[in-house]
Amino acid sequence: MTAPFQPTLPGHALSETATPTTPRNVPHQGGPANPSGAALQQQFGSAIVRVDVGWGETTVVVKREQLVEVVRWLKTADDQRYDYLSDVTAVEYRDAGRAIEVVWHLRSLPFRRFLRLKVMLEKGSDLSVPSVVSLYAGANWLERECWDMFGIRFEGHPDLRRILMWESFKEGFPLRKDFPLRGRFSRSEQLRQALSANPEARYSMEELSIADAFEDLPADMRTRIDSGVRTGE
Amino acid sequence: MADKRTIEVGLSTTGLDAQGRPQRIPLVLDNGGSNVAVAELPPLEPDFADEHMLINIGPQHPATHGVLRLVLELDGETVVRCIPHLGYLHCGFEKTGEYRQYNQIITYTDREDYLNSMGNNVAFALGAERLFGIEITERCKVLRVIAAELSRIISHLVWLGTTCIDIGAFTPFLWAFQERENVYNLFESWVGARLTTTATRVGGMAADLPTGWMDGLRNFIRTFPKTIEEVDKMLTRNGIWVGRTVGLGVMTAEEAVNYGLSGPMLRASGVAYDVRKDFPYLDYETYDFDVPVGSNGDVYDRFLVRMEELRQSVRILQQAADRLPEGPINIDDHRIILPPKSKTMSEMEVMIHHFKQVMEGPRPPIGESYVAVESPKGEKGYYMVSDGTAKPVRWRIRPPSFVNLSAIPKMVEGHLLSDVIAINASIDIVMGEIDR
Numbered sequence: 092m093t094a095p096f097q098p099t100l101p102g103h104a105l106s107e108t109a110t111p112t113t114p115r116n117v118p119h120q121g122g123p124a125n126p127s128g129a130a131l132q133q134q135f136g137s138a139i140v141r142v143d144v145g146w147g148e149t150t151v152v153v154k155r156e157q158l159v160e161v162v163r164w165l166k167t168a169d170d171q172r173y174d175y176l177s178d179v180t181a182v183e184y185r186d187a188g189r190a191i192e193v194v195w196h197l198r199s200l201p202f203r204r205f206l207r208l209k210v211m212l213e214k215g216s217d218l219s220v221p222s223v224v225s226l227y228a229g230a231n232w233l234e235r236e237c238w239d240m241f242g243i244r245f246e247g248h249p250d251l252r253r254i255l256m257w258e259s260f261k262e263g264f265p266l267r268k269d270f271p272l273r274g275r276f277s278r279s280e281q282l283r284q285a286l287s288a289n290p291e292a293r294y295s296m297e298e299l300s301i302a303d304a305f306e307d308l309p310a311d312m313r314t315r316i317d318s319g320v321r322t323g324e
Numbered sequence: 325m326a327d328k329r330t331i332e333v334g335l336s337t338t339g340l341d342a343q344g345r346p347q348r349i350p351l352v353l354d355n356g357g358s359n360v361a362v363a364e365l366p367p368l369e370p371d372f373a374d375e376h377m378l379i380n381i382g383p384q385h386p387a388t389h390g391v392l393r394l395v396l397e398l399d400g401e402t403v404v405r406c407i408p409h410l411g412y413l414h415c416g417f418e419k420t421g422e423y424r425q426y427n428q429i430i431t432y433t434d435r436e437d438y439l440n441s442m443g444n445n446v447a448f449a450l451g452a453e454r455l456f457g458i459e460i461t462e463r464c465k466v467l468r469v470i471a472a473e474l475s476r477i478i479s480h481l482v483w484l485g486t487t488c489i490d491i492g493a494f495t496p497f498l499w500a501f502q503e504r505e506n507v508y509n510l511f512e513s514w515v516g517a518r519l520t521t522t523a524t525r526v527g528g529m530a531a532d533l534p535t536g537w538m539d540g541l542r543n544f545i546r547t548f549p550k551t552i553e554e555v556d557k558m559l560t561r562n563g564i565w566v567g568r569t570v571g572l573g574v575m576t577a578e579e580a581v582n583y584g585l586s587g588p589m590l591r592a593s594g595v596a597y598d599v600r601k602d603f604p605y606l607d608y609e610t611y612d613f614d615v616p617v618g619s620n621g622d623v624y625d626r627f628l629v630r631m632e633e634l635r636q637s638v639r640i641l642q643q644a645a646d647r648l649p650e651g652p653i654n655i656d657d658h659r660i661i662l663p664p665k666s667k668t669m670s671e672m673e674v675m676i677h678h679f680k681q682v683m684e685g686p687r688p689p690i691g692e693s694y695v696a697v698e699s700p701k702g703e704k705g706y707y708m709v710s711d712g713t714a715k716p717v718r719w720r721i722r723p724p725s726f727v728n729l730s731a732i733p734k735m736v737e738g739h740l741l742s743d744v745i746a747i748n749a750s751i752d753i754v755m756g757e758i759d760r
Contacts, residue, residue, distance in 0.1 A: 147454075175581055175584060177703065177722060180720045196705070196707070200597050200602070203602050205603065228583045228584075228731075229582065229583045229584025231730055232727065232729075254411065255760075257411065265419055266718075
C-alpha cells in the first residue's frame with residue numbers, strides 16, 4: 092500500500108524544496124527539465140521512447156504496453172507522487188501520415204511538478220490505449236470524451252460511452268481531421284435524423300437496468316426490445 | 325446500496341407455460357376437472373416498498389444551472405444512483421478553433437465559460453504567449469491580474485446568487501447581482517463589452533484603461549466588502565442555510581484529488597492546491613493573499629471557501645491597483661500584435677506587418693504548451709499544439725467544471741432528492757464550459 096495521503100499545504104516540508112516562480116523569458120525550446128523524465132528513463136529503460144523538453148514542459152513518450160505501469164509508478168513512488176491527473180486528450184496532426192498522440196497531463200501536488208505523457212498510435216492500427224481509471228477516478232469522463240471525439244478506445248474503462256455527442260450519433264468522431272467542419276451528413280440528413288428520433292424514448296437501456304431483468308420479461312416485450320422499438324417510460 | 329434492482333412488470337397472468345406463452349386465467353372455471361388451478365388474485369393495491377423510481381431532472385430545469393440532465397434512481401426519497409447526461413450545449417469550439425487564428429480563438433474563450441470571460445481571455449493569451457515565446461509588459465501583467473480577479477468576483481457572485489435561489493433564499497441574489505452590475509459597468513467602460521469581452525490579444529490587451537477607470541475600481545474595492553459582510557451576516561450563521569448545507573456531498577481530500585477536482589471544490593476538502601500559488605503566472609507569487617481551505621469538504625465548506633476567496637480577490641485588486649505601472653500594454657513586435665493605426669498609415673514596414681497579420685495571422689514556432697490558470701471553477705488549462713502555421717493543430721480546453729461534475733454521482737448517492745439541487749449548485753457548473 093501507499094503511504095497515508097497527505098494533502099499539500101503551504102509550509103509542508105516537501106513543498107519547501109521547490110519555491111515556485113513565474114517563468115520569465117520563456118525559452119523557445121528547452122527550459123528546465125522535470126527530473127521525473129530522467130527518473131523514468133532510469134526506472135523503465137526501453138519502455139520510455141523519448142523525453143522532450145520544450146517551453147519548460149517535459150514530455151515523456153511511453154510505449155503503449157507499459158503505460159499503466161509507468162503511471163502507477165509515477166503515482167506511488169515516494170519521490171514522484173503524481174497524484175493529480177489534469178487532463179486526458181489526443182492530438183491528430185494535419186499531416187495524414189503522422190501518428191495520433193494520446194496525451195496525459197499529470198501533476199505532482201507535493202513536489203509542484205508538471206509532466207506530460209504521450210502514447211503514439213499509428214493510423215490504421217488499433218486505436219486503443221489502456222485506461223487509467225483504476226488509478227484516477229477523474230479519468231472516467233476525460234477518457235469518455237476522448238473516445239467520443241477521437242475514437243480512441245480505452246481498454247479497461249468501465250463505461251466507455253459517448254459523452255458530449257448523443258449515443259446514436261453515427262457520423263464518426265468529430266475532432267478527427269478527416270471529419271469535415273460542418274459534419275459528415277448533409278444538413279437535410281441531420282434534420283431528418285433529428286426529427287425521426289423518438290422523443291418519448293427518454294431513458295436508455297442501461298438506465299432502466301432492463302438488461303438485469305431481461306429474462307424475466309414476457310416474450311412479447313423481449314421481442315419488442317430486441318427489435319429496437321422503444322416505448323419510453 | 326440496494327443489491328438487486330428489478331423492474332416489476334404487471335403480467336396479469338399466473339406465469340408462463342412450457343411454450344413460453346402467458347397462461348390465461350379462464351373466464352369460467354372448470355370445476356369438473358382438476359387440471360385448472362384457481363389463480364390467486366393479485367392484491368388490489370400494489371406494494372411499492374421495494375421499487376425504485378426513476379426521476380428525470382433537466383435538461384430544462386431551473387435548478388440545473390444550464391442544460392444539464394440528471395437521471396436519478398430513487399428509493400423513496402433517497403438517491404440510489406445518478407446518471408448525468410451532457411452535451412446539450414456542445415458547439416465544437418475545439419474543432420472550430422482548428423480553423424481560426426490565435427487571436428480569433430479568443431472570442432470563443434468568452435463564450436465557453438461565459439461567467440468568467442475576462443479570466444478565460446487572459447488564460448488563453450498566456451497559453452498562446454508561451455507558444456510564441458513572448459514576454460509581456462509589466463503593465464499588461466497587472467492589467468490582466470485586475471481582469472482575472474474582477475471576473476473571479478463576478479463568477480462567484482453568480483454562484484452565490486443562484487445557489488441562494490436553489491436553496492431558498494432570494495435576497496442575497498439581488499445583492500450579488502447588483503454588485504455584479506458594477507463590475508460589468510467597469511468592463512463595459514474598459515473594453516466596450518459586458519459579457520463577451522475579448523479583452524486580450526496575443527502579446528497584450530485590446531485596450532488600455534480609459535481615463536478615470538481606476539477611480540471606479542477603487543470605488544468598487546471600497547464598497548464591495550460591505551456587500552460580502554452583509555451576505556456573510558445573512559447566511560453564514562443562518563440556521564436554515566446551515567441546515568441545508570452542512571454534511572452534504574462530502575468529498576474527502578484523497579477522493580477529491582483522485583477525482584481531479586480543483587478550485588473551491590478541492591480546497592473545501594482541505595487540499596490547498598491553488599494554481600496561483602503552486603504554479604504561478606502573472607507574478608501572482610508577488611501578491612500577498614491567502615488560500616482559504618475547508619476541512620469537511622461539504623457544501624457549507626465550499627460556500628465558506630468561496631466567500632473568503634471574494635475577500636482575497638479584493639485584497640489582490642487593491643495591491644494591483646496600487647502597483648499598476650505606467651508604460652505600454654502591448655509588446656513591441658508588430659509581427660505578432662497589431663500596430664497602432666497611425667504607425668500603420670505612416671511607415672511602410674509596419675503596414676506590411678499589419679497586412680500580413682490581418683490576412684494570415686501571426687505564426688508561432690512548432691511546439692505545444694499547456695498553461696493552466698486558477699479560474700473561479702478550478703484549474704482551467706489551455707493546451708495548444710502548433711505545427712508552425714497560423715492556426716493551431718489542436719486547441720484543447722481543460723474544463724474544471726467538467727471534471728468537477730464527474731464526481732456528482734458519487735456526491736449525491738445516499739442523499740435526499742432535494743439535497744441533489746444543493747450539491748449540484750455547490751459545484752458551480754457552467755454548461756458552456758462543460759459541453760464546449
